[in-house]
Amino acid sequence: MDADSVAERLVPLLTPVLPDLPLRSRNEEIAAVRKRNYEALAARTPNFCSGCPHSTSTVLAPGQIAMGAPGCNCFNTVIEQPERHIDVMTQYGGEGLPWIGLSRYTDREHMVQHIGDGSIYHSSYLNVRWAVAAGATITFKLLYNGVVANTGAQDAVGSRGLASLTRGLESEGVARIVVMTKEPKRYRRERLAPGSRSVRPTAWWRPPTSSPGSRA
Numbered sequence: 001m002d003a004d005s006v007a008e009r010l011v012p013l014l015t016p017v018l019p020d021l022p023l024r025s026r027n028e029e030i031a032a033v034r035k036r037n038y039e040a041l042a043a044r045t046p047n048f049c050s051g052c053p054h055s056t057s058t059v060l061a062p063g064q065i066a067m068g069a070p071g072c073n074c075f076n077t078v079i080e081q082p083e084r085h086i087d088v089m090t091q092y093g094g095e096g097l098p099w100i101g102l103s104r105y106t107d108r109e110h111m112v113q114h115i116g117d118g119s120i121y122h123s124s125y126l127n128v129r130w131a132v133a134a135g136a137t138i139t140f141k142l143l144y145n146g147v148v149a150n151t152g153a154q155d156a157v158g159s160r161g162l163a164s165l166t167r168g169l170e171s172e173g174v175a176r177i178v179v180m181t182k183e184p185k186r187y188r189r190e191r192l193a194p195g196s197r198s199v200r201p202t203a204w205w206r207p208p209t210s211s212p213g214s215r216a
């Protein structure tokens with residue numbers, strides 16, 4: 001029962017007693033919307049906004065499979081491009097946890113887990129620690145944009161910057177840390193963790209030129 005359904009039922013009752021309110025015109029709008037034919041849109045599936053960093057960050061290497069997390073990353077469950085597809089969504093704060101349990105019972109050796117920096121600082125940093133402690137082979141692909149984008153670009157509370165994050169992850173025992181960026185030079189003077197690198201996305205990280213989000 002949504003607001004429009006309620007309005008459709010209340011307007012006939014309220015109009016006689018509140019004749020000055022534009023109730024009837026609202027119901028006419030609702031009726032016009034209900035008459036629209038949406039079948040022409042049925043073939044479309046959701047995709048990212050043009051320029052969205054997810055367009056690049058969620059592209060998988062050949063053979064990889066991935067788990068997603070709440071946010072616009074959920075589009076990857078139905079997205080048209082197979083190289084961006086995810087097979088499982090976790091709950092917020094649960095990123096990587098299903099694989100830590102599952103990895104002992106499958107021949108698959110590796111999993112990718114998409115995650116945002118807001119989630120890492122909120123709660124999911126512990127998941128990385130647990131993955132290390134459990135010896136799980138997993139790549140957390142952390143989309144670092146400095147904000148909690150999904151809820152309106154609030155500050156990622158607890159953030160101490162990218163370089164500090166790499167040092168923290170290194171201290172937890174993460175085996176390999178790569179900062180993938182269009183501008184590796186920006187990070188040459190940063191105090192990244194020893195052994196970590198800043199590199200440009202390689203060819204298979206780039207979205208195909210035919211994809212809707214290829215401007216990222």
Ligand code: SF4
Pocket residue numbers: 047048049051052053054072149150
């Ligand atoms: S994360 Fe932002 S830019 Fe990307 S699809 Fe969602 S709303 Fe659009």
